[in-house]
Amino acid sequence: xxxxxxxxxxxxxxxxxxxxxxxxxxxxxxxxMALNPFCEIAVEEAVRLKEAGTADEVVVVSIGPKAVQEQxxxxxxxxxxxxxxxxxxxxxxxxxxxxxxxxxxxxEGPDMVILGKQSIDSDNNQTGQMLGALTGMPQGTFxxxxxxxxxxVNVTREIDGGLQTVKLNLPAIVTTDLRLNEPxxxxxxxxxxxxxxxxxxxxxxxxxxxxxxxxxxLKVETPAERSAGVKVADVDELxxxxxxxxxxx
Amino acid sequence: xxxxxxxxxxxxxxxxxxxxTLAAAxxxxxxxxxxxxxKGCSTVAENxxxxxxxxxxxxxxxxxxxxxxxxxxxxxxxxxxKNYSHILAPATTTGKNFMPRVAALLDVAQVSDIISVxxxxxxxxxxxxxxxxxxVQSEDNIKVITVRATAFDAVAAEGGSGDVESIDxxxxxxxxxxxxxxxxxxxxxxxxxxxxxISGGRGMQNGDNFHMLEDIADKLGAAVGASxxxxxxxxxxxxxxVGQTGKIxxxxxxxxxxxxxxxxxxxxxxxxxxxVAINKDEEAPIFQVADYxxxxxxxxxxxxLKEKLKNTFEDSLPASI
Ligand SMILES: Cc1cc2nc3c(=O)[nH]c(=O)nc-3n(C[C@H](O)[C@H](O)[C@H](O)COP(=O)(O)OP(=O)(O)OC[C@H]3O[C@@H](n4cnc5c(N)ncnc54)[C@H](O)[C@@H]3O)c2cc1C
Ligand SMILES: Cc1cc2nc3c(=O)[nH]c(=O)nc-3n(C[C@H](O)[C@H](O)[C@H](O)COP(=O)(O)OP(=O)(O)OC[C@H]3O[C@@H](n4cnc5c(N)ncnc54)[C@H](O)[C@@H]3O)c2cc1C
Numbered sequence: 001x002x003x004x005x006x007x008x009x010x011x012x013x014x015x016x017x018x019x020x021x022x023x024x025x026x027x028x029x030x031x032x033m034a035l036n037p038f039c040e041i042a043v044e045e046a047v048r049l050k051e052a053g054t055a056d057e058v059v060v061v062s063i064g065p066k067a068v069q070e071q072x073x074x075x076x077x078x079x080x081x082x083x084x085x086x087x088x089x090x091x092x093x094x095x096x097x098x099x100x101x102x103x104x105x106x107x108e109g110p111d112m113v114i115l116g117k118q119s120i121d122s123d124n125n126q127t128g129q130m131l132g133a134l135t136g137m138p139q140g141t142f143x144x145x146x147x148x149x150x151x152x153v154n155v156t157r158e159i160d161g162g163l164q165t166v167k168l169n170l171p172a173i174v175t176t177d178l179r180l181n182e183p184x185x186x187x188x189x190x191x192x193x194x195x196x197x198x199x200x201x202x203x204x205x206x207x208x209x210x211x212x213x214x215x216x217x218l219k220v221e222t223p224a225e226r227s228a229g230v231k232v233a234d235v236d237e238l239x240x241x242x243x244x245x246x247x248x249x
Numbered sequence: 250x251x252x253x254x255x256x257x258x259x260x261x262x263x264x265x266x267x268x269x270t271l272a273a274a275x276x277x278x279x280x281x282x283x284x285x286x287x288k289g290c291s292t293v294a295e296n297x298x299x300x301x302x303x304x305x306x307x308x309x310x311x312x313x314x315x316x317x318x319x320x321x322x323x324x325x326x327x328x329x330x331k332n333y334s335h336i337l338a339p340a341t342t343t344g345k346n347f348m349p350r351v352a353a354l355l356d357v358a359q360v361s362d363i364i365s366v367x368x369x370x371x372x373x374x375x376x377x378x379x380x381x382x383x384x385v386q387s388e389d390n391i392k393v394i395t396v397r398a399t400a401f402d403a404v405a406a407e408g409g410s411g412d413v414e415s416i417d418x419x420x421x422x423x424x425x426x427x428x429x430x431x432x433x434x435x436x437x438x439x440x441x442x443x444x445x446x447i448s449g450g451r452g453m454q455n456g457d458n459f460h461m462l463e464d465i466a467d468k469l470g471a472a473v474g475a476s477x478x479x480x481x482x483x484x485x486x487x488x489x490x491v492g493q494t495g496k497i498x499x500x501x502x503x504x505x506x507x508x509x510x511x512x513x514x515x516x517x518x519x520x521x522x523x524x525v526a527i528n529k530d531e532e533a534p535i536f537q538v539a540d541y542x543x544x545x546x547x548x549x550x551x552x553x554l555k556e557k558l559k560n561t562f563e564d565s566l567p568a569s570i
Pocket of ligand 2: 512
């Protein structure tokens, strides 16, 4: 079986982002970028399915400017077989991203598409579900366990109340949650090997997709900052403050 | 304008996040109609019809909707939703699961997790783990929106008098099916709705030690939460994770015990009214957002806190309780 994994280039999760003084956007100049952590989990899951003999090919795709090739190489170093960059200058919205991914799905014919549940920059949590609707594929979102059977996959999902398991006919969409696996680190030999793995470039045009934006970003602000309060000396003082000053007990 | 709100419920009772989503709908303005889709959920529909500002409730009672499978619910919502200017659902794991499918079926974008309504087409939403707040304007003819419940005050659950109408359309796909679920059972209040939340992190060392937090929670009528590290380590189940990629909480009082205060954790709790941090490392970033910080070993102070709270409550409560 063939697995397609969609990966996004985002700000490194350790970086605390700053808003530009003119409030037009956040400032990403000279900020460390990385593979979205949920996408890393998605690549890891696909590679494990290949190592287990369940999958025979893992293809990674990223939409964005040339810089996303860096994240595609990272995914190749983690064990993906080949990569596709869909070149666009700006980040498409989730619906356009899903339409582009649908174009790639039609070309590649994967049995499973794995995406991150959300990207840690826009925190949208939409693309996988949208791709599901556009392709008519069933979805297992927020996955903490993926078990592939004959023509189907059982996905255990992290939901607000606990865990839920659904059975999906293949081809299907899976989006990853944190507990699905712990991604490996790329070894130096694998990083070297990744440089020679195939990376093909295409465009939304070639896939017949028009990138449009119906959501306008009017302003980006820094949220009201909380300031540090006081240190209390002991439990007595804490209980007293909570009772008499904050009045929350 | 006409707004369709998709109710969150478990076939027996309406979830509080629905009443908060109704509040967001009222801010947008216009006629508000609610969809209750599920199985054996007519009581839910009757109760939602009493909520303030609800004009009509549509009840889709069918096996196909029992477990809120996204493939079925999204088709139903998109089919009904064509006739509305806005479609809203709470940004719970259920809403997050089916709403983007609704948007794609209607060929419109989705605005996720809004925290304020600026006008009928302009909304604020947190991005980058809440380190920035974006104001976005939607140009779509139908606006598909998920609502961060903690950012809105619930509408009154009683006082309204909407009609309940049954919907017959059934969308039942043959590609996905429900297999089973393991739901956390707890006598404590729901994490996202509790007035007081007490959370533990990696510093708790193991799952057994969470009993120390539970004992205190039970004294205060609080819910118990956790950091990702505590969930990953298997101390407690995933439904207790507070943060950017877990649950968002905004109680009157949040007590963080043995939690360092990573930005992803802060994203889920920094809108709490009062924050208390207990941590043995005085440099821990959690102290930068805490109103009251106690630098101490949690294993020393939790038993003491439990005792002191006992005294407090025995002072203030009548003897019979
Ligand atoms: C500061 C800021 C400003 C923005 N301004 C606007 C705006 O003005 N208008 C607008 O319409 N949108 C705007 N966006 C949204 C953003 O550009 C897109 O919505 C986003 O890139 C599309 O994916 P997502 O993050 O919504 O995906 P999510 O649904 O959160 O991501 C889920 C998964 O989808 C996959 N995925 C997502 N994007 C890609 C990709 N590019 N390549 C491959 N896989 C991908 C990954 O597997 C990812 O883990 C803004 C975002 C930010 C952070
Ligand atoms: C994509 C992504 C998403 C994430 N989403 C979330 C999320 O939703 N929620 C979340 O919480 N995290 C999330 N994280 C993880 C986050 O970055 C941190 O790793 C995590 O919050 C750390 O948990 P912690 O504070 O319990 O552990 P640590 O950072 O290890 O902190 C433990 C603290 O306990 C203190 N301590 C230890 N022993 C004692 C003692 N005896 N007495 C008192 N104090 C003690 C220590 O001083 C320390 O400050 C995410 C990370 C990524 C990459």
